[in-house]
Amino acid sequence: MILRCMKHDSKHKIVGSSVPRVDAFDKVSGRAKYAADYNAKGQLYGMVCYASHPHAKILNIDTGKAAKLPGVRAVLTHEDIPGEKSFGSVIPHQMALCSDKVRYSGDVVAIVAAESIEVAEQAIELIDVDYRQLDVVSDPKVALKDGAILIHDENNLCAYHKVRRGNIDEGFEKSDVILERDYSTSKIEHSYIEPEAVLAEPGENGGITITGSVQNLYSIRRAVARVLGLSLNRVRIIQATLGGSFGGKDETMSALCCRAGLLALATGKPVKMVNTREMSMRESYKRHSYQIHYKVGSTKCGILQAIESEIYADAGAYAAMSPFVTWRSAVHATGPYSIPNVKTDVYAAYTNNCYTGAMRGFGSPQICFAIESLIDELAEELNLDPLELRLKNILKDNSITATGQGLKHKVSLKEVLDNVTEKMGFVDKWKQNREQKRDTAFKRGIGISCSYRGISLGAEGTDAAGVIISIQTDGSVILSTGLIEMGQGAATTISMIVSEKLGITPDRIRFLSADTSRSPDSGPTVASRTTFMAGNAALRGCHELLERIKPVAAELLRCPEQDLLFENNSVYAPNKTSEGDRKIPFSELADKCFQKGISLFAHGWYKSPPTTWNEENGQGDAYFTYVYGANLAEVEVDCITGNVRVLKFISSHDPGQIVNLSGALGQVYGGVIMGIGYAMLENYAESEGNPLVANFDEYLLPTACDIPEIETTLIHNPDELGPLGAKSLGEPACEIAAPAIANAVFNATGMRIRHLPLTLERVKLGKELVRIDSRGSVKARGG
Amino acid sequence: MTKYKTINPTTLDEALETLNGCNVMPIAGGTDLLVKFYEVYGKSLPKLVVLDGLIPLHEIKTENDRISLGPLVTFSEIENSPELRKAAPQLVQAASVAGSVQIRNRATIGGNIANGSPSGDLIPPLYVLNAELELSSVNGRRSIPIDKFFKGPGITVLEKNELITSISFDKTFENGFFLRLATRKALAISKVSVAANYSMQNGTITNVRIALGAVAPTVIRAPRTEEYLSGKELNDNVLSTAAKLIKEEAKPISDIRSIADYRREMVGVLLKRGLNGIPQSE
Numbered sequence A: 001m002i003l004r005c006m007k008h009d010s011k012h013k014i015v016g017s018s019v020p021r022v023d024a025f026d027k028v029s030g031r032a033k034y035a036a037d038y039n040a041k042g043q044l045y046g047m048v049c050y051a052s053h054p055h056a057k058i059l060n061i062d063t064g065k066a067a068k069l070p071g072v073r074a075v076l077t078h079e080d081i082p083g084e085k086s087f088g089s090v091i092p093h094q095m096a097l098c099s100d101k102v103r104y105s106g107d108v109v110a111i112v113a114a115e116s117i118e119v120a121e122q123a124i125e126l127i128d129v130d131y132r133q134l135d136v137v138s139d140p141k142v143a144l145k146d147g148a149i150l151i152h153d154e155n156n157l158c159a160y161h162k163v164r165r166g167n168i169d170e171g172f173e174k175s176d177v178i179l180e181r182d183y184s185t186s187k188i189e190h191s192y193i194e195p196e197a198v199l200a201e202p203g204e205n206g207g208i209t210i211t212g213s214v215q216n217l218y219s220i221r222r223a224v225a226r227v228l229g230l231s232l233n234r235v236r237i238i239q240a241t242l243g244g245s246f247g248g249k250d251e252t253m254s255a256l257c258c259r260a261g262l263l264a265l266a267t268g269k270p271v272k273m274v275n276t277r278e279m280s281m282r283e284s285y286k287r288h289s290y291q292i293h294y295k296v297g298s299t300k301c302g303i304l305q306a307i308e309s310e311i312y313a314d315a316g317a318y319a320a321m322s323p324f325v326t327w328r329s330a331v332h333a334t335g336p337y338s339i340p341n342v343k344t345d346v347y348a349a350y351t352n353n354c355y356t357g358a359m360r361g362f363g364s365p366q367i368c369f370a371i372e373s374l375i376d377e378l379a380e381e382l383n384l385d386p387l388e389l390r391l392k393n394i395l396k397d398n399s400i401t402a403t404g405q406g407l408k409h410k411v412s413l414k415e416v417l418d419n420v421t422e423k424m425g426f427v428d429k430w431k432q433n434r435e436q437k438r439d440t441a442f443k444r445g446i447g448i449s450c451s452y453r454g455i456s457l458g459a460e461g462t463d464a465a466g467v468i469i470s471i472q473t474d475g476s477v478i479l480s481t482g483l484i485e486m487g488q489g490a491a492t493t494i495s496m497i498v499s500e501k502l503g504i505t506p507d508r509i510r511f512l513s514a515d516t517s518r519s520p521d522s523g524p525t526v527a528s529r530t531t532f533m534a535g536n537a538a539l540r541g542c543h544e545l546l547e548r549i550k551p552v553a554a555e556l557l558r559c560p561e562q563d564l565l566f567e568n569n570s571v572y573a574p575n576k577t578s579e580g581d582r583k584i585p586f587s588e589l590a591d592k593c594f595q596k597g598i599s600l601f602a603h604g605w606y607k608s609p610p611t612t613w614n615e616e617n618g619q620g621d622a623y624f625t626y627v628y629g630a631n632l633a634e635v636e637v638d639c640i641t642g643n644v645r646v647l648k649f650i651s652s653h654d655p656g657q658i659v660n661l662s663g664a665l666g667q668v669y670g671g672v673i674m675g676i677g678y679a680m681l682e683n684y685a686e687s688e689g690n691p692l693v694a695n696f697d698e699y700l701l702p703t704a705c706d707i708p709e710i711e712t713t714l715i716h717n718p719d720e721l722g723p724l725g726a727k728s729l730g731e732p733a734c735e736i737a738a739p740a741i742a743n744a745v746f747n748a749t750g751m752r753i754r755h756l757p758l759t760l761e762r763v764k765l766g767k768e769l770v771r772i773d774s775r776g777s778v779k780a781r782g783g
Numbered sequence B: 001m002t003k004y005k006t007i008n009p010t011t012l013d014e015a016l017e018t019l020n021g022c023n024v025m026p027i028a029g030g031t032d033l034l035v036k037f038y039e040v041y042g043k044s045l046p047k048l049v050v051l052d053g054l055i056p057l058h059e060i061k062t063e064n065d066r067i068s069l070g071p072l073v074t075f076s077e078i079e080n081s082p083e084l085r086k087a088a089p090q091l092v093q094a095a096s097v098a099g100s101v102q103i104r105n106r107a108t109i110g111g112n113i114a115n116g117s118p119s120g121d122l123i124p125p126l127y128v129l130n131a132e133l134e135l136s137s138v139n140g141r142r143s144i145p146i147d148k149f150f151k152g153p154g155i156t157v158l159e160k161n162e163l164i165t166s167i168s169f170d171k172t173f174e175n176g177f178f179l180r181l182a183t184r185k186a187l188a189i190s191k192v193s194v195a196a197n198y199s200m201q202n203g204t205i206t207n208v209r210i211a212l213g214a215v216a217p218t219v220i221r222a223p224r225t226e227e228y229l230s231g232k233e234l235n236d237n238v239l240s241t242a243a244k245l246i247k248e249e250a251k252p253i254s255d256i257r258s259i260a261d262y263r264r265e266m267v268g269v270l271l272k273r274g275l276n277g278i279p280q281s282e
């Protein structure tokens, strides 16, 4: 893997360098304790009884036989829930245990606690549920038709967002070329290596403590408190070391925590619940499949005039994060381009499919695939190369976005595009590839894609976070925050920022797992917001601490405060004191402060800059800042078998300021690899509400053998809002891989594939489809 | 493994004696069996007769021009045998593209055959090598040609108390290939595979045997295509006709791994590529 780093600055000592992950040794040596590694004396094992049909009325649940099985301690149904039966951050209708009906095959109607897993499983088999089957709704477009079977009490529209800018009709009037295209993407499983697990322990205070594989502790706590009928301060959620999440351990974990909590309170015993991979696949929410229709208008010379889009997302049985996910899609639907006339409509519809929610990208991978394919298709119509068309239309400094937001920061889109295309000589190579002999079986192709991405939550909701920094009397530091380490490297990144500010080495810092009773509610660890939000909060905490300890240091060194330098676990005033470069160890300073009764504990709180949104026209400053990225993929297509080999990736991103270089590279590599899975292999297929894949023998992910060389160029473009200039990287790295691959396949073969994934059958039979496929409505006027 | 009850015989007789009992089952590398057991996790399972301790069954033996493989020979051992590389190139090619390094280190040839999957990658090569299987039980031994061994997907003539004790075939001094298509580069089951063995004499092809994997309830030979090719010069016309013929001989279905039409089409493609000497693309 190759890295090029633009203008790495030496302003910082720690930030910007490569620091080994602070949790690496624990993870590779087996010392890390994952949720399933926790046990408590006398614990019981919980198990769930799944719905037998994806859509059915529950007529009766008979738990009598199960309850009588020796070793069974509790069999619970919705009737045993002390609080509300449902939960949900946006729409609280997700059933902890179903009461009147089941809405997807991962719904749960009863739960069992028993002395062993085997007994719990046997008990589940003994539960008799009478159902009256209902018609199944499996297509989001059908779900929105009049007279469609209802999944919830009201209509099947889960969310709707629109963006209106300029005058769409006039935009198309001014266009010489208009293109209409349909794209679709498949449903994706997060595929975290660790399936969900919890240990729920009843507390002395009538409350409950749950240790689990949780991503968003505070929303999970709200769900548990609501369902168990407890106040928030009696529900304590502790995060175990997390074996991956990618957005996936939120509502799924709320459900599991509620169920384990119910069993623990009912039996008075600790209850452990660990999902098998099959349970996780069946029950856990997915990335939405989208059906996308675009209409784009452009002048002859390639100046975009209008984009109209109609987008349908499959929300599945429950709302979960669908309203926010689809909002992000609406904001980004026209891609990183200046377009005067925009009409965007995004719908999320309930179906009886597995429900969908947050997953790395959060409504952008679908959009990026479609819009970046569309731009290439338009370039082809206009006889321009894909780079030229992009460069004519991309967002620049002070450009106005589709939602009417003026970009006040340095927009680095051209730079990232240059980075992925220049060295390879993109345009020449792209043209050469187009002229490959018709009869050769193996053809090479290159393709590009780019994106802009609003960071953090934006106008989705309140956006604030806190970090607690506690200096110990030996100068070591304990860090804790409500935002979490889930494998993405947050523990290391936040430690590095604190390390930079306090002048101590990262090994002197210990980052604690989050605990709802001990760390401040900082919202969810999502939306690539952790470095930005927790980083800024940490800086405030550091600032507060420095204000308190500097006077002590200045007194010790007999120098003015502004001459102090905190560096390498000590403080000194270079060439400013009579004692020359005398250094006071940070530990000594900490101890002195403590002796003097100075607080070494600080809580830094950061609230994001304001954003605005007008629901009526979909206009506003949707996010406070944006990041930019571009990809180039090179493929070799076996035109006879449809086999696509990804040979090379070049990826360029603008993370603002790199914090941990090796962590940043890891994000890019992992993002590209996840994007390759999205493009080439993955599909959580369902038929009439029933999942067709149960495990990784059939849901195929890329293996190490499928990964190409990945060349990365990171841009240094500090953002005035970011902590030390840092923005975000995790999601952009993932969202633009698929379109680069599809565009490269077109470059190789002249064949446009508009539906993911690009399996051999799709590529091969897609070629046959081209013959009967109507080529869309191309309208050439005035020339 | 501690979950499972096992018996560990050290001689063949002991193993056969044990297998004559009730509710027992042989296990070799376990790469098929443990997956099946996982699916019925918690249910009562048979006792496993661990074959690993039967040292002679691990051997690759050569006698004159005949090779015999013990059933416990692994894919990795086949892949790395210089002898087999010459004497059974299609078998070596199949062994080296299956599974992953970890799977190949465990998976055995006997297990691949006994499991009886139409997509078992070693089976088409063994068809075109005219392999003979030796089956043993407390009642004695019998010999059976490989193409008489399979009855349907996962169904074979193997009796409950029988073991495959040897797989033998004549060294081929001829040409051979094995080609397959799968969804990803490693750890993927074949969508379709083609194996062949043939001689080239003065530009014409003779002694041609072709077998197809994953396109019928069992691995099948392609007799009409073989007959057509026999004695022909390998030019584009001949290859195209052969590809057309072999597509008719395949009886594929659509399933999670592929689509029937695709499989049928690819049988012809792989045959052409094999005969043209285009290697397995990775």
Ligand SMILES: Cc1cc2nc3c(=O)[nH]c(=O)nc-3n(C[C@H](O)[C@H](O)[C@H](O)COP(=O)(O)OP(=O)(O)OC[C@H]3O[C@@H](n4cnc5c(N)ncnc54)[C@H](O)[C@@H]3O)c2cc1C
Residues within 6 Å of the ligand: B025, B026, B027, B028, B029, B030, B031, B032, B033, B034, B035, B051, B071, B072, B097, B098, B099, B100, B103, B106, B107, B108, B109, B110, B111, B112, B113, B114, B115, B119, B120, B121, B122, B158, B162, B163, B164, B165, B187, B188, B189, B190
């Ligand atoms: C991840 C993964 C990937 C795989 N990829 C491939 C692939 O690409 N190609 C492929 O062909 N296969 C593949 N397989 C399947 C499997 O590895 C092979 O079929 C392998 O050859 C089975 O051999 P084994 O020794 O592991 O059999 P086991 O699992 O030990 O046994 C399989 C069956 O054969 C019986 N048996 C074993 N030995 C004998 C004997 N000597 N006599 C009688 N009965 C016997 C057992 O009782 C059992 O019923 C894969 C499996 C996995 C888990």
